[in-house]
Amino acid sequence: MQILRCPAQLHLLEETLRNSLPTTLPVLGTVMTVARGNPAAHEVLVDSWPNFGIVLTRLRPEEHKDPRDHYTNQLATFYRDKGALQALLGGTEAVVQARAFQILGMQEGLDEAVQEVAGAKGLQVETIRYLALMSPEPPRPRGQLPPGLRLAPVSPSHVPLLNATWALGGNARSREFLLGLVRTLPSACLLDPRGRPVSWSLLDAQGCLRHGYTVPAWRGRGLTGITLGAMGRGLHARGFPIYCAVLPHNAASLSALTAIGFVTQPGTFYMIVGTPK
Numbered sequence: 001m002q003i004l005r006c007p008a009q010l011h012l013l014e015e016t017l018r019n020s021l022p023t024t025l026p027v028l029g030t031v032m033t034v035a036r037g038n039p040a041a042h043e044v045l046v047d048s049w050p051n052f053g054i055v056l057t058r059l060r061p062e063e064h065k066d067p068r069d070h071y072t073n074q075l076a077t078f079y080r081d082k083g084a085l086q087a088l089l090g091g092t093e094a095v096v097q098a099r100a101f102q103i104l105g106m107q108e109g110l111d112e113a114v115q116e117v118a119g120a121k122g123l124q125v126e127t128i129r130y131l132a133l134m135s136p137e138p139p140r141p142r143g144q145l146p147p148g149l150r151l152a153p154v155s156p157s158h159v160p161l162l163n164a165t166w167a168l169g170g171n172a173r174s175r176e177f178l179l180g181l182v183r184t185l186p187s188a189c190l191l192d193p194r195g196r197p198v199s200w201s202l203l204d205a206q207g208c209l210r211h212g213y214t215v216p217a218w219r220g221r222g223l224t225g226i227t228l229g230a231m232g233r234g235l236h237a238r239g240f241p242i243y244c245a246v247l248p249h250n251a252a253s254l255s256a257l258t259a260i261g262f263v264t265q266p267g268t269f270y271m272i273v274g275t276p277k
Contacts, residue, residue, distance in 0.1 A: 001045040001056065001093050010035040010044065013055065017078065022132055022265040025243050026076035026104040029207025030057035032240055039184040040205035042074075045093065053084030056094060057206075070100035070273050071177035076206055077105050082113070089117040097121040100275040104206060106132065106267050114272045123274040130245035130269040131254070133262040138232035138242065140261050141225035145190070149198065149223075151230055154187035158197050165213050178202070178211070186234055188227040190218075199223035201231050209244040212253070224253075225260040245269040 004010055014031050017024040034042050034057070041063045046052040058075040066072070075094055079085045088094055095101060095118050103114055111127045118125045145151065154162070156179055163175040181187070181202050189200035199214040201224075209231055214223050232242045244262070246253050258264070 054079035142222040
């Protein structure tokens with residue numbers, strides 16, 4: 001696999017990936033993040049250039065610190081044929097026996113291919129299926145900022161609360177992952193008069209709006225639209241697609257997102273998590 005470092009190559013790849021939206025969402029978002037300063041320390045690989053069969057984005061190998069940390073070891077892939085995917089998975093660029101991972105993608109068959117290879121390498125695999133939603137313009141809040149609340153970036157001091165309320169978090173590794181996002185990537189939250197966050201949204205290395213949450217006492221007031229509106233304006237100004245991934249059964253979040261302009265995309269947004277047994 002070849003690592004793309006040249007800005008012109010990354011720009012050409014970005015434009016190519018845009019032509020296959022929404023299937024390329026997590027890969028496109030990562031390529032754009034890498035090309036714009038690479039705050040998350042990822043890298044972009046292709047099997048050939050410029051006529052590639054597969055694109056892989058991943059955390060730089062030198063950034064691997066904990067072999068059991070699937071939160072930080074994020075990969076995303078887009079492929080033009082399954083043979084290229086099988087060749088990738090059969091090597092060591094993406095899946096190795098001793099290291100936990102999280103692979104993101106939106107192509108049918110990705111989960112079965114990863115499960116087969118990772119299982120053969122002795123890894124335990126779980127697939128989480130999301131719906132992807134995109135907003136063609138910055139989200140439109142349904143109301144005004146309530147009195148007493150103010151908009152601000154998420155602070156590292158807020159991470160314990162974010163970690164405690166995250167359904168896939170609540171542990172030391174997830175706390176460190178969230179801390180990394182808060183320190184390196186854009187975020188938005190609404191603070192009450194005491195400076196406590198009541199609603200928030202983060203951005204991940206794939207350019208995906210993640211970890212959105214509103215504390216129960218403040219729900220039903222349109223706060224999600226305010227934080228996502230702020231995040232969406234920043235993404236739109238930088239040319240990023242505005243998208244998020246939501247569990248299909250999360251009716252409240254889906255309703256709130258569609259009310260502010262998000263549109264459900266075809267297909268499935270896969271998060272495939274592998275951990276050493």
